[in-house]
Amino acid sequence: MISTLVDLTRRLVPISDFSQGKAGRIFADVSENNNEYIILKNNQPTAVLISIKEYREFVEKVAVMDKLLEDFENMRLLRTAESRKDSPVADFEDFIAGEGFTMDQLKKLAESVEFE
DSSP states (O other): OHHHHHHHHHTEEEGGGGGTTOHHHHHHHHHHHOOOEEEEETTEEEEEEOOHHHHHHHHHHHHHHHHHHHHHHHHHHHHHHHHHTTSOOOOHHHHHHHTTOOHHHHHHHHHHOOOO
């Protein structure tokens, strides 16, 4: 834990270091050793500097995860649809009437709504 904390503090870099001639060393370390740096502005973390290799791997992993999540959501929706396929259905007008409204009331309400 302590070595990790020490490593983390070494990777915290004030943005002013880039204008003080330290950018070359930082970029070389990122490029050659795949080290990451957290860039501080006003002592607050504002950016992360990683190698192109790490960035590309991250982007590929995100794309795979997005596809998996989309597939998972599609499977969930399909199961929901299949579970409801033999359920009784009602017309929209019947649903509105069952809730105690008329279609005219609903139309007037819709007309009174303003979108910005």
